[in-house]
Amino acid sequence: MPHAPDQLLLQLLAIFVSAKVAGELFERVRLPSVLGEILAGIALGPFAMDWINPSDTIHSVAEIGAIFVLFSAGLETSPQDLIRVGRKALVVAVAGVVVPFILGFAYMKWLGDATSEAIFVGAAMVATSVGITARVLGDLRVLATRTAKIILGAAVFDDILGMVLLAVVAGLASGGRLEWIHLGVLVVEAAAFAVFMIFVAPHIVRRIQPGMDRLSTQHAPLIVALALCLFLSWLSAKIGMAAIIGAFFAGLMFADYAPGWNLLPRVGGITEFLAPFFFFTIGSRLNLHLFAGNVLYAAIVISFLAIVSKVVGCGLPLWREGRLSALQVGVGMMPRGEVALIVALVGLRSQIVLPSTYAIVVFMTAVTTILAPPLLRYLFRGEMNAM
Amino acid sequence: MPHAPDQLLLQLLAIFVSAKVAGELFERVRLPSVLGEILAGIALGPFAMDWINPSDTIHSVAEIGAIFVLFSAGLETSPQDLIRVGRKALVVAVAGVVVPFILGFAYMKWLGDATSEAIFVGAAMVATSVGITARVLGDLRVLATRTAKIILGAAVFDDILGMVLLAVVAGLASGGRLEWIHLGVLVVEAAAFAVFMIFVAPHIVRRIQPGMDRLSTQHAPLIVALALCLFLSWLSAKIGMAAIIGAFFAGLMFADYAPGWNLLPRVGGITEFLAPFFFFTIGSRLNLHLFAGNVLYAAIVISFLAIVSKVVGCGLPLWREGRLSALQVGVGMMPRGEVALIVALVGLRSQIVLPSTYAIVVFMTAVTTILAPPLLRYLFRGEMNAM
Numbered sequence: 001m002p003h004a005p006d007q008l009l010l011q012l013l014a015i016f017v018s019a020k021v022a023g024e025l026f027e028r029v030r031l032p033s034v035l036g037e038i039l040a041g042i043a044l045g046p047f048a049m050d051w052i053n054p055s056d057t058i059h060s061v062a063e064i065g066a067i068f069v070l071f072s073a074g075l076e077t078s079p080q081d082l083i084r085v086g087r088k089a090l091v092v093a094v095a096g097v098v099v100p101f102i103l104g105f106a107y108m109k110w111l112g113d114a115t116s117e118a119i120f121v122g123a124a125m126v127a128t129s130v131g132i133t134a135r136v137l138g139d140l141r142v143l144a145t146r147t148a149k150i151i152l153g154a155a156v157f158d159d160i161l162g163m164v165l166l167a168v169v170a171g172l173a174s175g176g177r178l179e180w181i182h183l184g185v186l187v188v189e190a191a192a193f194a195v196f197m198i199f200v201a202p203h204i205v206r207r208i209q210p211g212m213d214r215l216s217t218q219h220a221p222l223i224v225a226l227a228l229c230l231f232l233s234w235l236s237a238k239i240g241m242a243a244i245i246g247a248f249f250a251g252l253m254f255a256d257y258a259p260g261w262n263l264l265p266r267v268g269g270i271t272e273f274l275a276p277f278f279f280f281t282i283g284s285r286l287n288l289h290l291f292a293g294n295v296l297y298a299a300i301v302i303s304f305l306a307i308v309s310k311v312v313g314c315g316l317p318l319w320r321e322g323r324l325s326a327l328q329v330g331v332g333m334m335p336r337g338e339v340a341l342i343v344a345l346v347g348l349r350s351q352i353v354l355p356s357t358y359a360i361v362v363f364m365t366a367v368t369t370i371l372a373p374p375l376l377r378y379l380f381r382g383e384m385n386a387m
Numbered sequence: 388m389p390h391a392p393d394q395l396l397l398q399l400l401a402i403f404v405s406a407k408v409a410g411e412l413f414e415r416v417r418l419p420s421v422l423g424e425i426l427a428g429i430a431l432g433p434f435a436m437d438w439i440n441p442s443d444t445i446h447s448v449a450e451i452g453a454i455f456v457l458f459s460a461g462l463e464t465s466p467q468d469l470i471r472v473g474r475k476a477l478v479v480a481v482a483g484v485v486v487p488f489i490l491g492f493a494y495m496k497w498l499g500d501a502t503s504e505a506i507f508v509g510a511a512m513v514a515t516s517v518g519i520t521a522r523v524l525g526d527l528r529v530l531a532t533r534t535a536k537i538i539l540g541a542a543v544f545d546d547i548l549g550m551v552l553l554a555v556v557a558g559l560a561s562g563g564r565l566e567w568i569h570l571g572v573l574v575v576e577a578a579a580f581a582v583f584m585i586f587v588a589p590h591i592v593r594r595i596q597p598g599m600d601r602l603s604t605q606h607a608p609l610i611v612a613l614a615l616c617l618f619l620s621w622l623s624a625k626i627g628m629a630a631i632i633g634a635f636f637a638g639l640m641f642a643d644y645a646p647g648w649n650l651l652p653r654v655g656g657i658t659e660f661l662a663p664f665f666f667f668t669i670g671s672r673l674n675l676h677l678f679a680g681n682v683l684y685a686a687i688v689i690s691f692l693a694i695v696s697k698v699v700g701c702g703l704p705l706w707r708e709g710r711l712s713a714l715q716v717g718v719g720m721m722p723r724g725e726v727a728l729i730v731a732l733v734g735l736r737s738q739i740v741l742p743s744t745y746a747i748v749v750f751m752t753a754v755t756t757i758l759a760p761p762l763l764r765y766l767f768r769g770e771m772n773a774m
Contacts, residue, residue: 010621223659233400262652269652272610
């Protein structure tokens with residue numbers, strides 16, 4: 001046994017409670033609770049107070065937690081809506097992927113970093129956090145506005161584009177160096193996987209639905225969904241992409257059936273329990289002492305570029321609809337979240353990026369996530385009063 | 388990192404799917420799915436086919452799974468019902484604890500085993516599996532009969548008595564040898580804990596209920612319940628009892644509020660995901676090669692004693708109500724389950740009992756659980772037709 005049972009339980013207890021308490025405090029000042037959970041990890045982790053040094057088992061639990069965070073996100077994303085959503089959202093998404101990636105990549109190269117390092121930072125700047133965006137817009141009660149719909153549609157698309165980029169990044173991580181043919185294969189693989197999962201997989205679920213009700217096992221749909229989540233996560237990791245890509249698509253596959261099969265509360269319960277370990281360990285891996293001199297400077301510049309690139313990249317396609325709409329969409333696309341953190345973690349763990357690069361990405365994620373809610377509240381003040 | 392991510396995922400996938408498939412097959416022939424999950428572990432584990440050798444991380448996940456199995460069981464057990472249930476159920480429970488314990492203890496001593504070994508076997512024979520019993524009676528649609536109510540009430544009581552005994556056993560495991568003063572302290576400790584959790588703790592929950600709704604965190608009741616589950620599990624382990632005792636009582640504490648706070652589906656989701664790892668590893672630790680000669684003989688005798696002692700011990704208090712009622716209650720109390728397996732596991736892991744003793748207990752659990760459903764179906768055939 002790697003642990004006495006009470007040691008494992010003590011770490012589970014300490015991490016769960018500290019993350020949730022910090023999350024509650026952040027919610028009270030209207031900041032996303034995710035930030036509080038990460039901050040708990042930074043504060044109590046080995047690089048600061050050193051009260052909790054997560055064991056290998058906790059890191060494994062955190063990995064399973066990341067899978068459930070993305071599985072839940074997929075479950076709440078209807079593939080129908082994705083297919084139906086206007087060209088506008090797709091244009092916003094693509095521009096919001098290309099501009100941040102190029103700016104991030106170019107700045108890191110200009111600093112003299114390795115190409116792989118620059119690709120990691122660029123990839124981490126790509127994906128808007130659907131979770132945080134949807135939560136803030138929902139809190140403001142402006143989800144019904146046109147700009148909110150464009151923001152959400154585009155956020156989902158750029159999550160998928162971010163995942164494809166993550167596949168490339170994960171391929172880099174396992175391959176170790178940048179081979180363009182290998183890269184091309186991975187992009188095609190990831191794109192084919194995405195197209196299959198969005199257009200074909202939901203039909204498979206519709207086909208097996210009648211058989212599901214004949215199974216004797218209680219909770220058969222939940223069990224089949226969990227098994228497919230584990231299978232697609234493993235498959236993604238196996239073919240050189242990140243496991244969470246499979247988890248997200250597994251969620252997407254069941255999204256239309258989630259209400260009928262009552263999947264959301266039950267998968268949500270698992271995510272509620274496991275996610276804090278993921279976000280806490282994100283923080284606990286962050287060495288605060290790295291934020292000095294050049295690294296702090298680079299972190300600030302990258303954060304600035306992350307904001308500007310989304311506001312410009314996502315706002316520009318909407319410029320003709322008025323400056324306010326363009327700004328609303330641009331700022332709405334600003335917060336980065338799980339995907340950025342996972343990109344950074346993949347890089348750190350495979351030792352492709354330096355701890356300082358990891359620190360820069362976590363810093364950028366925190367800054368964009370902290371700034372977005374108050375800015376959105378300001379930009380949507382007209383709609384809030386009107387409704 | 389202890390694992391490459393895809394190795395961890397592969398074990399999670401293989402164990403989850405094989406356990407659930409075996410469970411489904413067992414349900415189809417009307418046997419409890421738990422048995423299928425254990426059998427998958429025996430068959431695929433290192434002592435048989437050796438396809439899956441659970442890693443340390445999987446064993447830790449299994450431990451968390453055991454905690455959630457008991458937390459869920461507690462959530463479904465109303466403390467009000469426990470307090471209100473007739474003296475009859477309590478008498479049945481006590482007789483059903485004393486007789487099996489004495490028979491098991493005496494037989495093992497007579498075989499020449501150590502006192503600690505004999506106590507472990509006796510303790511493992513004590514607790515009726517509420518889960519299996521309730522499931523079978525529910526499937527037969529006889530839950531409304533008087534005998535069914537006595538069976539369920541008594542099963543819950545003897546689970547608690549079993550937990551107290553488990554506390555003693557766990558104390559033995561941590562102390563290493565049998566000290567009577569230490570034992571007395573543990574019994575008092577466990578009894579005080581049980582009384583506090585049944586009579587006082589639910590009132591605490593009622594007190595904090597209004598505050599819960601003021602919390603900003605979504606899912607606040609679920610989070611508080613999970614935190615208390617982890618805390619009480621850790622506390623139980625810390626004061627020398629088994630962690631699952633705390634988990635069971637944590638569930639009991641929230642049982643009355645579980646429907647209002649919608650806790651059951653969400654905690655149930657976690658249990659559904661984690662429990663298979665627990666039952667699979669139960670099986671994977673079982674060395675089938677031990678079942679030869681004396682051990683097989685002892686396993687058969689212990690299984691026989693486990694059946695007879697419950698039928699006689701629990702049936703006797705009902706003898707004056709007719710032979711059928713007595714037999715129904717006796718057979719209804721027969722199946723052992725999680726608690727027996729956990730007692731055995733505590734003993735095996737702390738190296739207080741031999742692998743052969745562990746094998747005997749797992750064998751006994753399987754035999755009693757396999758025999759109960761068809762016997763109950765036969766004994767309740769009158770009520771089934773009448774309803």
